[in-house]
Amino acid sequence: MFVKSEKKVSGEVNYNKIPAHIRRRPYYIIAPGLIILIGILIPFVTAIFLSFTNYSFRLPKWGFVGLKNWINMFKSKEFYHAVWVTLKYGILATGVEMLLGTGVALLLRKDTRYSRILKVLFTFPLMVAPAIAVLIWQLMTSNTVGVLEKVLNIFGVYNFPWAASHSTAMFTAILIDAWVNTSFVILLVLAGIQSLPKSPFEAAAVDGAGGWFTFKTLTFPMLKPFMYIALLFRLMASLQEFGIIYALSKGGPGDTLMNISLSGYINGFTYQKLAGALPYLLVLWFIINKTAKFLVKRQRFLANQAAGR
Numbered sequence: 594m595f596v597k598s599e600k601k602v603s604g605e606v607n608y609n610k611i612p613a614h615i616r617r618r619p620y621y622i623i624a625p626g627l628i629i630l631i632g633i634l635i636p637f638v639t640a641i642f643l644s645f646t647n648y649s650f651r652l653p654k655w656g657f658v659g660l661k662n663w664i665n666m667f668k669s670k671e672f673y674h675a676v677w678v679t680l681k682y683g684i685l686a687t688g689v690e691m692l693l694g695t696g697v698a699l700l701l702r703k704d705t706r707y708s709r710i711l712k713v714l715f716t717f718p719l720m721v722a723p724a725i726a727v728l729i730w731q732l733m734t735s736n737t738v739g740v741l742e743k744v745l746n747i748f749g750v751y752n753f754p755w756a757a758s759h760s761t762a763m764f765t766a767i768l769i770d771a772w773v774n775t776s777f778v779i780l781l782v783l784a785g786i787q788s789l790p791k792s793p794f795e796a797a798a799v800d801g802a803g804g805w806f807t808f809k810t811l812t813f814p815m816l817k818p819f820m821y822i823a824l825l826f827r828l829m830a831s832l833q834e835f836g837i838i839y840a841l842s843k844g845g846p847g848d849t850l851m852n853i854s855l856s857g858y859i860n861g862f863t864y865q866k867l868a869g870a871l872p873y874l875l876v877l878w879f880i881i882n883k884t885a886k887f888l889v890k891r892q893r894f895l896a897n898q899a900a901g902r
Contacts, residue, residue: 637878644871651865658868666872671848671856679852679877682763683832686770690827693771694778695820699812701779702786712783715776723836726773731756731841734765756842762849769837774830778823785819786812821892828888829881853877 644662648655666672697715701708718726733741734755745753756765789812797807835854838844844851844859851859853873861870 640871640875643868644875646868648868649866655868662869663872665869666876671851672873672876674848675851675853675856675873676876676880678848678850679832679854679880682766682834682838682850682852683828685763686767686774686831686834687824687828689767689771690775690778691820691824693775694823695782695816697775698779698782698786699808701783712779715779717776718773719776721773723769723773724840726769727837727840730765730769730772757846759846759849762842762846766838766841766850769841770831770834773837774827778827781819781823781826782816785816788819789815818892818896821888821895825885825888825892829885832881832884833877853880 645657645659646655647658647661701711721729733739734753736742736752742753745751754761756762793811794807797811802810833854834852835858838850838852838855839858842850844855854877857870857873857877859870860873861867
């Protein structure tokens with residue numbers, strides 16, 4: 594009986610025989626990520642370090658003060674008011690944009706000539722800088738030449754205060770924010786609608802399912818992962834909103850719109866107390882970080898659920 598001798602094939606790779614430029618490829622891939630990470634970590638660690646000092650643009654010398662800046666912040670009523678304004682603005686602005694954006698996206702889901710024109714028109718506000726958007730709305734809401742003021746006059750409303758009143762300043766800021774950023778939600782939800790499979794909807798139509806039933810049982814559950822992505826981006830941006838509020842009223846009237854971003858800016862650059870401003874911004878980072886982690890975890894769960902995993 595003859596037994597064939599088989600050569601053993603080794604699974605080991607001799608890296609010395611691999612050309613040097615190929616061995617360096619993993620480092621080329623990792624390098625951009627490391628550069629970005631280092632670029633983020635350096636100012637972040639520096640901010641934490643300086644928050645325990647009395648560093649100021651006015652003083653040539655500075656030293657450690659321990660937890661003094663943090664204690665002063667947590668004792669301040671202005672801090673808790675800023676947190677409240679930040680959360681209120683973020684939740685309301687994001688909620689309005691999600692409702693409007695989802696509703697408009699559902700109306701534009703059919704590919705018609707009019708929907709294609711409207712899709713293009715809805716992208717225009719995204720191209721407008723927040724400060725320019727505020728300037729446009731200030732002209733439209735002017736009590737003398739404003740278009741919106743003339744429309745309100747038809748319904749018997751004169752000299753509407755807009756951003757000049759404590760009761761309407763938040764409404765005005767959210768209105769401008771929604772005008773600029775609702776288009777972002779529309780585009781994301783539309784992309785989600787166009788990626789949905791057609792067979793479940795065709796089967797529902799054959800079975801005679803109504804529009805509301807189809808939306809409730811098919812469209813909305815499958816759209817949730819895309820909506821969470823839009824929610825994540827818009828909520829993170831709304832919580833740290835600065836441009837619209839600063840250009841509109843610099844946090845006024847009074848401290849009506851004084852959120853964490855604006856409070857940190859005023860303490861750091863107007864009062865030139867950078868070390869005292871940094872705890873505000875680090876608290877804002879903590880709020881956004883925890884919110885983003887929760888939404889990302891929820892979005893992954895919904896994506897796996899939609900994929901049947």
